[in-house]
Amino acid sequence: MKKSATKTAVPKKTATKKAAAKKVAKKSATTKSESPSRLIDARVTELGDWRGKTLSHVRTLIKQADPEVVEEWKWRGVPVWSDNGLICTGETYKSVVKLTFLKGASLKDPSRLFNSSLEGGTRRAIDLHEGDEIDEDGFKTLIRAAVALNKTSAR
Numbered sequence: 001m002k003k004s005a006t007k008t009a010v011p012k013k014t015a016t017k018k019a020a021a022k023k024v025a026k027k028s029a030t031t032k033s034e035s036p037s038r039l040i041d042a043r044v045t046e047l048g049d050w051r052g053k054t055l056s057h058v059r060t061l062i063k064q065a066d067p068e069v070v071e072e073w074k075w076r077g078v079p080v081w082s083d084n085g086l087i088c089t090g091e092t093y094k095s096v097v098k099l100t101f102l103k104g105a106s107l108k109d110p111s112r113l114f115n116s117s118l119e120g121g122t123r124r125a126i127d128l129h130e131g132d133e134i135d136e137d138g139f140k141t142l143i144r145a146a147v148a149l150n151k152t153s154a155r
Contacts, residue, residue, distance in 0.1 A: 039079075040090075043079065047092060050130045052092075058099060061140055062081050062143055065139070066144065069082070069147075074089075083151075084150040087143060096128065098125050100125040101142070103123075103146065106122075107124070107142060107149065108145060109138075113134070115127055
């Protein structure tokens with residue numbers, strides 16, 4: 001049996017887009033010339049599935065909650081959002097999009113969004129799995145609270 005008989009054909013356009021996005025993301029690990037926002041765009045495209053859509057959606061919510069937010073690209077390919085200090089990271093894994101808040105343990109979470117890294121003394125995270133919907137208002141409230149905490153800590 002030929003190997004190609006068992007593989008599913010991928011449309012050439014999709015394969016080309018994903019390859020280009022991977023190239024941009026890979027290049028980013030060694031080059032500082034690409035803007036973090038473009039690298040995050042490339043990551044969303046590279047993922048091309050529910051994780052990319054989820055990352056894009058929470059990114060939009062973060063920008064709505066804090067128009068002053070600064071997007072960064074750290075630790076060999078992790079999207080990071082900051083304002084007077086780190087707000088959260090947006091890591092993507094095979095089965096989860098993880099939003100880690102550096103000072104999450106110090107934030108009030110009335111919507112009970114934090115569902116991961118609850119044992120730590122400092123960080124808290126929100127794990128989003130395929131099909132999960134996030135409480136948009138509660139998430140924006142967390143973002144604003146993290147920014148306010150950063151501003152208080154910066155004084």
